[in-house]
Amino acid sequence: MARRPAGLTANREDILxxxxxxxxRRGYAATTMKEIAAAANLTAGTLYHYFxxxxxxVLAVLEMGLExxxxxxxxxxxxxxxxxxxxxxxxxxAHILGLTEQPAIGAAMVFEIRALLYASDDGExxxxxxxxxxxxxxxxxxxxxxxxxxxxxxxxxxxxxxxxLRPIDAGLYVKTLLGAQNWVGVWYRPEGRLTGGEIAARxxxxxxxxxxx
Amino acid sequence: MARRPAGLTANREDILxxxxxxxxRRGYAATTMKEIAAAANLTAGTLYHYFxxxxxxVLAVLEMGLExxxxxxxxxxxxxxxxxxxxxxxxxxAHILGLTEQPAIGAAMVFEIRALLYASDDGExxxxxxxxxxxxxxxxxxxxxxxxxxxxxxxxxxxxxxxxLRPIDAGLYVKTLLGAQNWVGVWYRPEGRLTGGEIAARxxxxxxxxxxx
DNA sequence: CTCATAATCAAATCCGGATTTGATTATTCC
DNA sequence: GGAATAATCAAATCCGGATTTGATTATGAG
Numbered sequence: 001m002a003r004r005p006a007g008l009t010a011n012r013e014d015i016l017x018x019x020x021x022x023x024x025r026r027g028y029a030a031t032t033m034k035e036i037a038a039a040a041n042l043t044a045g046t047l048y049h050y051f052x053x054x055x056x057x058v059l060a061v062l063e064m065g066l067e068x069x070x071x072x073x074x075x076x077x078x079x080x081x082x083x084x085x086x087x088x089x090x091x092x093x094a095h096i097l098g099l100t101e102q103p104a105i106g107a108a109m110v111f112e113i114r115a116l117l118y119a120s121d122d123g124e125x126x127x128x129x130x131x132x133x134x135x136x137x138x139x140x141x142x143x144x145x146x147x148x149x150x151x152x153x154x155x156x157x158x159x160x161x162x163x164x165l166r167p168i169d170a171g172l173y174v175k176t177l178l179g180a181q182n183w184v185g186v187w188y189r190p191e192g193r194l195t196g197g198e199i200a201a202r203x204x205x206x207x208x209x210x211x212x213x
Numbered sequence: 214m215a216r217r218p219a220g221l222t223a224n225r226e227d228i229l230x231x232x233x234x235x236x237x238r239r240g241y242a243a244t245t246m247k248e249i250a251a252a253a254n255l256t257a258g259t260l261y262h263y264f265x266x267x268x269x270x271v272l273a274v275l276e277m278g279l280e281x282x283x284x285x286x287x288x289x290x291x292x293x294x295x296x297x298x299x300x301x302x303x304x305x306x307a308h309i310l311g312l313t314e315q316p317a318i319g320a321a322m323v324f325e326i327r328a329l330l331y332a333s334d335d336g337e338x339x340x341x342x343x344x345x346x347x348x349x350x351x352x353x354x355x356x357x358x359x360x361x362x363x364x365x366x367x368x369x370x371x372x373x374x375x376x377x378l379r380p381i382d383a384g385l386y387v388k389t390l391l392g393a394q395n396w397v398g399v400w401y402r403p404e405g406r407l408t409g410g411e412i413a414a415r416x417x418x419x420x421x422x423x424x425x426x
Numbered sequence: 427c428t429c430a431t432a433a434t435c436a437a438a439t440c441c442g443g444a445t446t447t448g449a450t451t452a453t454t455c456c
Numbered sequence: 457g458g459a460a461t462a463a464t465c466a467a468a469t470c471c472g473g474a475t476t477t478g479a480t481t482a483t484g485a486g
Contacts, residue, residue, distance in 0.1 A: 029242035176419050179396025180389045206389050259464055
């Protein structure tokens with residue numbers, strides 16, 4: 001088969017979506033390249049046309065999920081025309097809703113970070129180019145994760161500054177928020193009692209009422 | 214070497230503690246039997262004297278962690294002589310503190326459940342005795358996890374009933390609590406800004422103030 | 427149409443990590 | 457002390473899953 005420039009980007013993304021789904025269902029350890037390939041209607045070998053190895057593929061999945069999350073939340077956070085508290089509510093709801101709409105990505109975010117955390121960290125100086133690049137990208141990934149957390153923290157601090165939230169420990173509060181929110185990606189089931197929107201609305205209420213002045 | 218009846222139970226537990234530590238640091242996929250063995254001052258083969266295979270070992274680690282968590286929280290939940298809201302606060306604080314004191318176990322609870330969820334679920338009828346027993350024990354494990362969640366839910370419902378909490382969605386609130394709390398086991402570092410006790414106290418405040426009448 | 431390259435596949439290779447095997451050494455119990 | 461068994465280990469085996477290899481095919485470019 002030959003070139004397919006038009007579809008190239010699309011294909012890569014198809015693989016990532018398929019991989020995210022498998023990863024979410026089976027977990028990193030149980031997920032095999034063959035399974036991912038099957039989910040994307042490919043054979044295992046072909047995956048190596050797109051990714052250097054399994055870790056690189058998984059990292060790409062996580063990057064995609066994280067960027068999707070940031071894309072949802074960042075515009076809201078940065079809209080200086082709105083009150084901080086209002087923005088915070090919307091950011092939370094948007095993130096929770098995102099997790100319910102793309103549970104694959106969301107749960108991968110919670111479950112697979114650890115697998116990545118120490119991958120390829122086997123002491124000894126690795127000189128392999130692939131490995132080097134992987135380590136850099138992993139570092140960037142964690143940086144982006146911090147960015148995500150920072151978006152929330154800043155808005156919380158603004159809300160505290162303008163008096164719409166009581167003077168709480170912003171850092172701890174944000175970790176509390178993220179823990180509760182990310183957990184949704186773990187237990188949420190489309191066929192469950194509540195819709196994503198209901199969960200988002202109620203959870204925002206539960207988490208915010210307690211910190212108003 | 215020969216019998217060591219007196220130390221047998223102790224040794225098994227030593228292995229579990231060592232394994233919990235490795236698992237927490239490296240994650241399921243990256244953790245090798247050799248690493249666990251090394252952490253317990255053994256060789257890999259010896260682990261099979263105590264556990265049928267890696268999955269059984271990991272499951273045992275999780276069982277230990279879960280039971281420890283239940284043991285902390287259950288007595289508080291069941292103390293009918295105290296007001297429900299007070300009990301809830303204590304349960305939360307106890308659980309959070311537990312997670313900071315035994316981060317290995319705590320994080321394993323969050324990270325490795327998925328790995329277990331689908332282990333050995335490769336369709337086809339498995340008839341192996343080990344596999345059968347594993348599946349049963351895994352089922353029991355999830356049952357115990359539900360028990361843990363139920364402890365919180367019941368106390369929350371009692372607090373709602375006696376008017377010390379406003380009428381919220383108890384199920385969702387408990388999931389919110391557990392998400393926020395379990396997440397502590399992921400990010401907590403002994404050398405961090407706050408002690409386990411401080412985290413527990415502040416987080417209880419953040420999570421409970423919002424649901425009072 | 428022809429060339430270069432992308433996208434694929436089937437099959438082979440490789441390798442690490444789980445598990446097994448066959449001794450060997452302590453302990454406990456009588 | 458001697459028997460029985462627990463606890464271990466070093467080394468061998470096994471196997472699945474990641475990765476590689478060597479074609480093969482389909483398009484886009486000119």
